[in-house]
Amino acid sequence: MYFVRLISLEPVSIVKSPGNMQRAQMLSATRSFTAKSFLVTREFEFLGKGNQQYVFDHTDKVRRYEREIKEGGSLVHQLGSINVEGAGSVSIEVVGTMSGHVPTVTESI
Numbered sequence: 001m002y003f004v005r006l007i008s009l010e011p012v013s014i015v016k017s018p019g020n021m022q023r024a025q026m027l028s029a030t031r032s033f034t035a036k037s038f039l040v041t042r043e044f045e046f047l048g049k050g051n052q053q054y055v056f057d058h059t060d061k062v063r064r065y066e067r068e069i070k071e072g073g074s075l076v077h078q079l080g081s082i083n084v085e086g087a088g089s090v091s092i093e094v095v096g097t098m099s100g101h102v103p104t105v106t107e108s109i
Contacts, residue, residue: 004054004082011057020050022084038103040094051085 005012016022027043056079065075095107 008056010061013055013057015053015055017050017052020052021048022050022052022086023047024084027089033098036098038094038096038098042092043089044092045089046084046087049086051083053084054082056080 005014024044024046027045028041029043030039030041032039058075058078061075061078062069065073069075093109094105095109096103096105098104
């Protein structure tokens with residue numbers, strides 16, 4: 001899943017099991033847009049044995065919001081890691097709104 005590091009706004013490290021033979025392939029990709037909304041769906045299949053963990057480093061973001069966090073705030077909607085073990089499939093769906101030509105994600109499943 002090389003794309004995880006490409007699209008993440010935070011640094012990502014990868015931990016793989018010894019002898020990992022996993023690989024991923026995209027099965028389908030669909031996008032639909034209207035003037036006010038969008039829907040993007042991706043389906044992937046994982047093949048091979050082993051496990052992988054993609055860990056997101058939020059250190060810089062925590063530093064940026066340190067004052068708010070110390071005052072009781074939190075970093076909401078932060079993904080800590082993506083863990084993949086063995087073979088299987090996954091579907092990712094992203095829903096959002098459009099403001100002019102600017103997409104804003106409102107839900108990710």
